Amino acid sequence: MNRRKFIIASSLLASTSAFSQIIPIKDSLKSETIINSPNIKSSDDKLPTVKALESNKPIYPNSLMLGSKVAIVSPSSVTNVWELSRTLKYFKNLGLEVELGKTITKQTNKYGYLAAPDEVRADEFNSFLQRDDIDAIIASRGGYGAIRIIDKIDFEVLKIKPKILLGFSDFTLILNAASKISNIVTFHGPVGISSFTNFTRDYFQKLLYNSNNQPIAIKNNDIQVLNEGVVQGKLVGGNLTMLASCLGSPYEIETDGAILFIEETNEQSYQVDRMLSQLRIAGKFKNIKGIILGEFANLRKKRPFYPNYSNTMMEVFEQILKPLKVPIIINFPIGHISNQVTLPILSEASLDTSKKTLTIFKG
Numbered sequence: 001m002n003r004r005k006f007i008i009a010s011s012l013l014a015s016t017s018a019f020s021q022i023i024p025i026k027d028s029l030k031s032e033t034i035i036n037s038p039n040i041k042s043s044d045d046k047l048p049t050v051k052a053l054e055s056n057k058p059i060y061p062n063s064l065m066l067g068s069k070v071a072i073v074s075p076s077s078v079t080n081v082w083e084l085s086r087t088l089k090y091f092k093n094l095g096l097e098v099e100l101g102k103t104i105t106k107q108t109n110k111y112g113y114l115a116a117p118d119e120v121r122a123d124e125f126n127s128f129l130q131r132d133d134i135d136a137i138i139a140s141r142g143g144y145g146a147i148r149i150i151d152k153i154d155f156e157v158l159k160i161k162p163k164i165l166l167g168f169s170d171f172t173l174i175l176n177a178a179s180k181i182s183n184i185v186t187f188h189g190p191v192g193i194s195s196f197t198n199f200t201r202d203y204f205q206k207l208l209y210n211s212n213n214q215p216i217a218i219k220n221n222d223i224q225v226l227n228e229g230v231v232q233g234k235l236v237g238g239n240l241t242m243l244a245s246c247l248g249s250p251y252e253i254e255t256d257g258a259i260l261f262i263e264e265t266n267e268q269s270y271q272v273d274r275m276l277s278q279l280r281i282a283g284k285f286k287n288i289k290g291i292i293l294g295e296f297a298n299l300r301k302k303r304p305f306y307p308n309y310s311n312t313m314m315e316v317f318e319q320i321l322k323p324l325k326v327p328i329i330i331n332f333p334i335g336h337i338s339n340q341v342t343l344p345i346l347s348e349a350s351l352d353t354s355k356k357t358l359t360i361f362k363g
Helices: 012-020 048-054 081-093 118-130 146-152 155-159 169-182 198-208 240-245 269-281 313-320
Strands: 069-073 097-100 136-139 164-167 186-188 216-219 224-227 230-239 258-263 290-293 328-330 343-345 348-352 357-361
Touching: 069 081, 069 118, 081 097, 118 136, 118 146, 118 155, 136 169, 146 169, 146 240, 155 169, 164 169, 169 186, 169 230, 169 240, 169 343, 198 216, 230 240, 230 290, 230 343, 240 258, 240 269, 269 313, 313 328
Parallel strands: 069 097, 069 136, 136 164, 164 186, 230 258, 258 290, 290 328
Antiparallel strands: 186 343, 216 357, 224 328, 230 348, 348 357
């Protein structure tokens, strides 16, 4: 999570003008009607979303389709329109309408590693949550800043107006908080500045665009197996730094009966060791079903650590995770990589290490 490189456009106004030719860009902080109660009811006059909450079954937002409106916002670090060009073109080709937040279109680069002051980022995010015409909210990038506004976000709105929330890295905190508070399925996947390779697009569309309720099997022969087994449970997880950062808060993850997925980048083995140990002593591995680890570079490389050398990343996993005796795989395509899958948090899934396959059960 440290040492992020944030690309700054030399002329934001020129970039904004150029991409306005591709997709209409609207101001995001204009006055909108706040949703106080849902208008649509089922045939028996009961609210489907309330019914789902009462049965403890997670709410699955409607998938995107031709004409759906997507908001791209910066609840964490700085992004500009130029960095979003590939994503804007891809969304246009899908027939999606895109609205960029002022944290992107009015970027002044005056707030260091933050896209805007805390109040501005929180208000913008809340405004999109409250709007009836917004079908999905996508983080422009990760970086840092979500933890400064997490207690200012009105997640209760999602109970009556479910929306797709998509992103990873720093956005992990918002995804898991929304799922925990509102019992809604959120999506760990690409952000606005992601490259959206063919691989990434394939799983984005399978999970989020014109999707159905058929199970989705994700197989990867590059997966390494730390512990064998077959297990089923709900998916939770995301960036390791954020999972550790929220421990002891109302937003910490619930892992009982869960398959926990973890990704990280640019952290040394002792830092990963410390964060995994935090999760362990906080009891987050106590009743876990399985663990999915993302791609960790140089798994078996030692680094100088005075007066000796560090443990390798693999040694850390073997020392802390292997003794849990639950199925564990490494090198799953999530997180800070070009080719990444989209994973639905709170959705049921089955992990089969012998087949190197994760199967997601939707709806």
